[in-house]
Amino acid sequence: MIQDLLPAVREQVSAPETAYVKACLERLTEKLEEQEALELIAQALAVVVNEMVVGGRPFNPEKYRTLLKDLPLLPDESP
Secondary structure (H helix, E strand, O other): OHHHHHHHHHHHHHOHHHHHHHHHHHHHOOOOOHHHHHHHHHHHHHHHHHHHHHHOOOOOHHHHHHHHHHOOOOHHHOO
């Protein structure tokens, strides 16, 4: 699933509406390779997408931002 979400993450990095994703990528690539950083962001996106699919909830941008802020911790390691 992570590989399937990478195009969406790359699109978010380029889109002005999701500048916070680009900021997260820039922060992560200070210490990680770009591909690894993109995959971490995709993992955060996967958590929110899973809640949409399994829980029938709408996309939660606040949760996504929080997960991105907590990276490089994996989403299941967040406090």
